Amino acid sequence: MSIDLKKILKNNAINEWRLFWLISIPMSIIIAIATMNADLSTGEGVSHMIGYSVRWAIPFIYLVVAASSVQILFPGPFPMWWLRNRKYIGLCFAVAMAWQGMFIFVISTFLRDYYFKEIYYFRDELEGTVGYIFLAAMVVTSFRFGRKHVNPMQWKLVHKGGIYFLWAYPFSVYWWNLSYADPRPLDYIFYYGGFLAFAIRIAAWGKQRQQALKKKASGGSTPLALKTLGSAMIFFALIASAIGMHWQKPLTAFLTGKPWSAELELWLPFWPFEPFLPLFILGLGTLLITINIHQEKTKIVADRLTD
Numbered sequence: 001m002s003i004d005l006k007k008i009l010k011n012n013a014i015n016e017w018r019l020f021w022l023i024s025i026p027m028s029i030i031i032a033i034a035t036m037n038a039d040l041s042t043g044e045g046v047s048h049m050i051g052y053s054v055r056w057a058i059p060f061i062y063l064v065v066a067a068s069s070v071q072i073l074f075p076g077p078f079p080m081w082w083l084r085n086r087k088y089i090g091l092c093f094a095v096a097m098a099w100q101g102m103f104i105f106v107i108s109t110f111l112r113d114y115y116f117k118e119i120y121y122f123r124d125e126l127e128g129t130v131g132y133i134f135l136a137a138m139v140v141t142s143f144r145f146g147r148k149h150v151n152p153m154q155w156k157l158v159h160k161g162g163i164y165f166l167w168a169y170p171f172s173v174y175w176w177n178l179s180y181a182d183p184r185p186l187d188y189i190f191y192y193g194g195f196l197a198f199a200i201r202i203a204a205w206g207k208q209r210q211q212a213l214k215k216k217a218s219g220g221s222t223p224l225a226l227k228t229l230g231s232a233m234i235f236f237a238l239i240a241s242a243i244g245m246h247w248q249k250p251l252t253a254f255l256t257g258k259p260w261s262a263e264l265e266l267w268l269p270f271w272p273f274e275p276f277l278p279l280f281i282l283g284l285g286t287l288l289i290t291i292n293i294h295q296e297k298t299k300i301v302a303d304r305l306t307d
Helices: 006-011 016-037 044-073 076-086 086-110 110-119 122-140 152-179 183-213 224-242 246-255 257-269 274-288 292-307
Strands: none
Touching: 006 016, 006 076, 016 086, 016 152, 044 076, 044 086, 044 110, 044 152, 044 183, 044 224, 086 122, 110 122, 122 152, 122 257, 152 246, 152 257, 183 257, 224 246, 224 274, 246 274
16 A cells, blocks of 8 residues: 555645644743753753753754755655745744743843853844844744735845844854864754755755756856866865864964954854855855856857947
């Protein structure tokens, strides 16, 4: 007897709002139980719950980031279900982040001495605040009453920018955690999970470019030299992503060696972007192996003729 996966994944119990309640209610119950067992009268207890609640949130933002790209790379019933429920997976992320926001409010309001002595750091505060602003805007504009107040371009800017920023924050945190002494297994899981989620997006973008390259009636192809260079960059990026703890210190010292760069590090989120460099190289390598030289030359000529 064969299993009809497509039919199973269309079951109302695991789609849309029912899926949201199926995930968010048990998750909230578990966090609530952990809260009752924590000593919220101490800074250490509330700080523990801040970290505990955000660890529930992280997998959901990674799933949101990868949703559309998995469908492009591996079209099928499960990726389509995943993409169809992306909004509700994102709302589960928002629920976990609401718990974290509550704990942050408690510690910053009632345990201010501990908060400003042990936790507060301006750049972290800035990154967290921007993240919550994006999250609030994304939640509001996910519904008709909020979406009607923005145009399609604004909606896309809020949601795409928000997804990237909300992904970047935990991804960079766990990248840095691997550079510290005695990283935990969860640090590796969340770092590589975040890397994989964005690498899938790059791979899907590359696949779309490759498909467009093949469909062009004008012909053209990527030169072997560019393919070789692009492939080498992709390989290098994957290696660099795995050994960041070895090159982080010298690279950070080099990138923040100038006074202006050291100043930027204090207030510009993620500067100088060390965690993202392997992904940048991965994207550049993907671009090189999918360049249509003939198409680019034709475009340049056409642009000159229209000037």
